[in-house]
Amino acid sequence: MGRRDLAGRRDLTAGRAGSRDGGVTLGVPRWTLILAALGALFIVLPIVGMTLRVDWSRFGALVTSEPAVAALLLSLRTATMSTVLCLLFGVPMALALARSRFPGQRLVRAVVLLPLVLPPVVGGIALLSTFGRRGLLGETFGVLGIQIAFSTTAVVLAQTFVALPFLVLSVEATLRASGARFEAVAATLGATPGTVFRRVTLPLVLPGLVSGAVLAFARALGEFGATLTFAGSLQGVTRTLPLEIYLQRETDADAAVALALLLVAVALIVMVATHRPRGLS
Amino acid sequence: MTFELAAVMHRRGLDVSFTLSPGETVALLGSNGAGKSTIVELCAGLLRPDSGRATLDGQVLFDLAAGGSGRAGRPGTFSPPHARRTVLLAQEPLLFPHLSVRDNVAFGPRSAGRSRASSRLLADEWLAAAEVSDLADRRPGMLSGGQAQRVAVARALAASPRLLLLDEPMTALDVAAVPSQRQLLHRVLLDRSVILVTHDPLDALALADRVIVLQGGRIVEQGPTRTVFAHPQTEFTRALTFGLDLSAGPATRPIAGV
Numbered sequence: 069m070g071r072r073d074l075a076g077r078r079d080l081t082a083g084r085a086g087s088r089d090g091g092v093t094l095g096v097p098r099w100t101l102i103l104a105a106l107g108a109l110f111i112v113l114p115i116v117g118m119t120l121r122v123d124w125s126r127f128g129a130l131v132t133s134e135p136a137v138a139a140l141l142l143s144l145r146t147a148t149m150s151t152v153l154c155l156l157f158g159v160p161m162a163l164a165l166a167r168s169r170f171p172g173q174r175l176v177r178a179v180v181l182l183p184l185v186l187p188p189v190v191g192g193i194a195l196l197s198t199f200g201r202r203g204l205l206g207e208t209f210g211v212l213g214i215q216i217a218f219s220t221t222a223v224v225l226a227q228t229f230v231a232l233p234f235l236v237l238s239v240e241a242t243l244r245a246s247g248a249r250f251e252a253v254a255a256t257l258g259a260t261p262g263t264v265f266r267r268v269t270l271p272l273v274l275p276g277l278v279s280g281a282v283l284a285f286a287r288a289l290g291e292f293g294a295t296l297t298f299a300g301s302l303q304g305v306t307r308t309l310p311l312e313i314y315l316q317r318e319t320d321a322d323a324a325v326a327l328a329l330l331l332v333a334v335a336l337i338v339m340v341a342t343h344r345p346r347g348l349s
Numbered sequence: 350m351t352f353e354l355a356a357v358m359h360r361r362g363l364d365v366s367f368t369l370s371p372g373e374t375v376a377l378l379g380s381n382g383a384g385k386s387t388i389v390e391l392c393a394g395l396l397r398p399d400s401g402r403a404t405l406d407g408q409v410l411f412d413l414a415a416g417g418s419g420r421a422g423r424p425g426t427f428s429p430p431h432a433r434r435t436v437l438l439a440q441e442p443l444l445f446p447h448l449s450v451r452d453n454v455a456f457g458p459r460s461a462g463r464s465r466a467s468s469r470l471l472a473d474e475w476l477a478a479a480e481v482s483d484l485a486d487r488r489p490g491m492l493s494g495g496q497a498q499r500v501a502v503a504r505a506l507a508a509s510p511r512l513l514l515l516d517e518p519m520t521a522l523d524v525a526a527v528p529s530q531r532q533l534l535h536r537v538l539l540d541r542s543v544i545l546v547t548h549d550p551l552d553a554l555a556l557a558d559r560v561i562v563l564q565g566g567r568i569v570e571q572g573p574t575r576t577v578f579a580h581p582q583t584e585f586t587r588a589l590t591f592g593l594d595l596s597a598g599p600a601t602r603p604i605a606g607v
Binding site for chain 2: 249250255257259264271274
């Protein structure tokens with residue numbers, strides 16, 4: 069008996085996804101397994117290589133040094149804030165892309181996803197041209213006495229800029245997969261658009277929302293190029309962990325490796341703790 | 350609750366007009382693509398016709414003048430689905446998977462502004478009416494197709510619809526579950542205004558006072574169910590009712606309005 073998907077259709081493949089519950093794995097030729105293993109090795113090996121290079125006798129001292137702790141805390145704080153911004157703006161963006169139709173939608177979608185393919189340093193230059201002292205909006209902010217570039221706010225903006233597409237993509241895909249039929253039923257049952265969003269749409273896309281937020285957080289945590297360009301590298305203010313790692317590499321390679329491992333560990337913990345691909349529950 | 354509909358929708362090749370008396374159940378019959386589901390979605394507010402007018406119990410559901418292109422500034426009114434109280438029950442139950450059965454049924458009353466407690470009490474009443482009280486605390490994913498559709502019936506009725514729209518409510522059911530579902534519908538649809546889309550002449554006979562036969566988006570035949578089935582005027586109805594013995598017993602429900 070196949071499981072039923074969200075829409076109540078019987079999903080014949082659900083029970084056969086793996087061999088654990090007696091199903092037979094279909095459509096996976098053996099050579100793909102070999103290539104998949106090679107691909108996985110390509111990701112795992114460098115991490116292992118880096119771990120082997122860690123000077124364990126100094127590791128504790130290196131990762132608890134004052135600049136390191138300051139960088140880690142700044143990274144966690146800014147990545148959290150930019151994830152909140154991504155959720156606040158990204159969910160409505162995904163909703164607009166997945167559920168409504170407007171002229172130029174394909175173009176808008178492409179532009180929104182642009183940060184995915186842009187070199188982050190280009191994003192940094194773009195942000196600087198907009199929010200910098202002589203930028204498009206920067207002058208207005210300057211008049212109001214607000215200086216965005218080279219502040220912690222700039223770090224958050226840079227991270228949000230590069231992380232937003234991850235959240236939008238993930239939520240949009242979930243919205244498309246769940247379809248608009250539940251929303252239609254909810255509306256005919258008398259639910260206003262606000263109620264439908266709160267009581268039907270949001271709970272239904274929660275898995276995509278969570279995995280999108282995790283991806284966005286991880287991307288924000290690793291942000292380097294846009295941050296350096298737009299926010300600079302001031303300890304405790306804009307020098308996040310990736311910037312600290314890069315800086316340390318110039319002077320103390322061991323410290324850079326230790327901090328890199330710390331970043332890997334933080335990213336892994338976040339991913340493993342919260343990220344589950346759809347279909348597994 | 351008189352319902353009046355006149356609608357033209359070019360994209361779907363639809364041009365129909367009919368009236369529903371208070372408490373009357375009308376079955377829409379016709380082959381695939383004849384426009385049955387389009388009519389239901391127009392009534393529910395999920396589709397917007399090019400022109401036409403629909404009123405339910407005096408309230409205008411839509412009133413759109415011909416010739417408009419549908420852009421802003423166009424004259425006319427269009428009431429959104431949630432303001433119509435025209436509840437749709439589709440082929441698939443579409444129970445909200447994240448809510449318990451009870452909260453699914455309580456969804457309509459909650460949306461209408463009732464308190465959580467009184468909505469749940471009302472939900473329990475409708476679950477009892479649909480004979481599925483024992484499922485109240487379950488998640489929809491744990492129900493069989495027949496159980497889920499019963500819950501969906503309870504949820505639709507709990508929203509106190511003025512017009513109930515049933516779009517092939519039994520097509521997706523297991524054969525064994527169809528007769529009891531039909532009996533349930535027969536019981537709860539009495540004295541309600543209902544539009545029922547079906548492929549099954551038995552459904553029409555058991556549930557509908559009147560049938561409307563559609564072909565290519567137009568009404569080609571209509572009248573009291575037994576009359577139409579006994580004297581089919583179109584090839585479609587002749588084929589649909591082939592072999593049906595209409596002499597067996599009187600109609601099982603009183604004629605509406607009597």
